[in-house]
Amino acid sequence: MKPRDAQHSERPARVNDTAQRRDEILVAAAECFMINGFEATSIDMIARRMGATKGLVYHHFPAKADLFFAVIEHGMDLCFQAARPAAEGPGDGAARLRAVLEAHALTMMESVAFQKVNTQGVEMHMHGASTPDQRAMLAHLTGRRDAFEALIGDVLEAGACDGSIAPGDVRLTVKALLGALNWMTIWYRPRPGDERAGRQAIARTLADTLLNGVVRRA
Structure with missing residues (x-):
């Protein structure tokens, strides 16, 4: 013994x-x-x-379905772990929104397989899960997705209050921002030799585009 x-x-x-x-x-x-x-x-x-x-x-x-949903939830965990400190960080609403967008973009690139499966989970939800357990798990994951959107929505509202972000439809703005970044699961693939500095540069460019737009203003 x-x-x-x-x-x-x-x-x-x-x-x-x-x-x-x-x-x-x-x-x-x-x-x-x-x-x-x-x-x-x-x-x-x-x-x-x-x-x-x-x-x-x-x-x-x-079961395979348990593993599938665990992959999705792990991908969501990574998104929360990156975005929450940025959302709760220093600066006005616009500064924190920029930090959130950069953090989320970087997470999408560094966990692309998990985020791609997350998209598959959304598709499964849209077409209907086959068992009560699957439907319950998808409902849980949908709740977590809504909570992530609310996290960004709170930053937008704070920015509207402090004058750093133009007021607007928060719900639609969040979906537009996340839609643009989540689309990275379609076009981004890691390549041999990629360095984090390069991914950070992509994240900054995407955040700049989403915050500033592409139309030149007088």
Whole structure:
């Protein structure tokens, strides 16, 4: 029997190892779902991509749909983790909105597989999920999407109050901003040799365009 101290010292390592394996499964699943779509992706494909057995995948996720929705939620988590500090940061509404847009654009580029699967989830919601559990999970994810839009809407409203952003229809403005950035799942693909500085430059350019528009004003 191992000493009590040795037993306690092993627990964090085991927890970290479990979390790491789960993250590896999510990454492999996101890449497979992105390439093949939900229907054509199998647990076998995901296991092969990460060099593991499908038993390991099933140990963490009992069904493919559970894994699919976990990928979507992880992608949403990444968006919240990047945008919330920017939304709550210093400066007026316009400065914080710029920071949010840049952070979201960078997240889209650095987690493109997860965000592409997120789009597939929206399509599944539009066409109807096949089981009550899937519908419940999609409802949960839709609530999280609405909360993300509300986060940006609050920044817009703050900017309208401090005079740094022109007042307007907040709901439609949020959808226009996110629609432009989320479209990156269609046209952006990481390339070998890409550096973060290059992605940051793209994010700044997109934020500038969305904030300033393209029409020259007198």
